[in-house]
Amino acid sequence: MDNDSGDDAVWQTALDWLMREHEETLSDVDREALHAWLAVSSLHRRVFHEAEQLWMLTGLIPSGDERN
Amino acid sequence: MHLAYERCPCYMSLLTEPTKNQPAYRYKKWISSHRLTYLMVTQIIIVAIYSVVLIKAGGRAVDTQTWSAELEDIFVNQRPRLCCVAAKVLGNADQADDVVQDAYLKISEATTLFEVKQPISYVSRVVRNLAIDRCRRSAFESALFAKAEEGDNASCASHSPEVIAIDRQALAQVVESLNELPERTRRAFELYRSGNHTQREVALQLGVSTTSVNFMIRDALTHCHQSLQGRSLPDK
Known part of the structure; x- marks a missing residue:
């Protein structure tokens, strides 16, 4: 559990971005919004970096179809 | 008598040699005959374990080699x-x-x-x-x-x-964390991430709302994240 609700909000926003990007191609406006969000604080950048590292790792796990 | 022979064959030799029936001799005899059995049994166990290990390692080595070759082949061709x-x-x-x-x-x-x-x-x-x-x-x-x-x-x-x-240890931990999730959450996440489906598609497949799928994906990632944060990180 995240004991800091602020951290959790940042984490959830990072997930929002990754999930959006997974489902659609982000427009230039979207990318600018993401960069603006990242530029706000080093916390945003750190948490986003953790989220995308985890996202990358989960992408390496074969799906059920690929395993059988 | 017959039963005694069957139950304890080593005792038979003691009965046929009544002149050497002193306690010390019996003890020695017992030890020596059992030591032989003991040694034989341990030898057999060691050989068996060793063979199993060798066969497994051999099989694994062949598998790994075949897979590496297959992978290389895909990346080349x-x-x-x-x-x-x-x-x-x-x-x-x-x-x-x-x-x-x-x-x-x-x-x-x-x-x-x-x-x-x-x-x-x-x-x-x-x-x-x-x-x-x-x-x-x-x-x-x-x-x-x-x-x-x-x-x-x-x-x-x-x-x-x-x-x-990649950090292989982290990946192993992520796999473990995903396996800890409730089955439906794990399935939703797998369909979304590895199956490359949208949240709406996952919702249709699982017969749940898109909002639930959204929560399940977040739960899955948050669970993995917390488990990674909890592990002892190697000093950099």
């Missing part, structure tokens, strides 16, 4: 097609080769943990994923560069090299 997959996401061919190389390295590491029966679809999907990651990162880094030039003290957390091996 399908390279143009894989570069195409990457280039399509990246919008140009410049970095496509690099992404494919990165995929090769990461897959070689990751597949020491999994068995993949449909390597071509798996490899193509990973290449596509990594191209998306690359796309995001390069846009992200150029934005940070722009910020730095403006005099902002925005240092990027890590200037990771473009081609980087």
Whole structure:
């Protein structure tokens, strides 16, 4: 559990971005919004970096179809 | 008498040699005959364990070798097609080769943990994923560069090299964390991430609302994140 609700909000926003990007191609406006969000604080950048590292790792796990 | 022989064959020799029936002799005799049995049994056990280990290691070595060859074969023969997959996401061919190389390295590491029966679809999907990651990162880094030039003290957390091996221990932990999830959550996440479905598609497949799917995906990622944060990180 995240004991800091602020951290959790940042984490959830990072997930929002990754999930959006997974489902659609982000427009230039979207990318600018993401960069603006990242530029706000080093916390945003750190948490986003953790989220995308985890996202990358989960992408390496074969799906059920690929395993059988 | 007959029963006694059957139950304790070693006792038989003691009965046939009544002159040597002193307690010390009996003890010695008992020890020596049992030691032989004991030695034989241990020898057999050791040989059996050793053979099992050897057979397993041998089998594994052959499997790993076959898989490495198969993987190399895909990356050599399908390279143009894989570069195409990457280039399509990246919008140009410049970095496509690099992404494919990165995929090769990461897959070689990751597949020491999994068995993949449909390597071509798996490899193509990973290449596509990594191209998306690359796309995001390069846009992200150029934005940070722009910020730095403006005099902002925005240092990027890590200037990771473009081609980087994965943290295999972290990957193993992620797999373990996903397995701890309720079955439906795990399934929703797998369909979304590895199955490349949208939340709406996952919702339709599982017969739940899109909102539930959204929560399940968040739960899955948050659970993995917390488990990774809880592990003892190696000192850097």
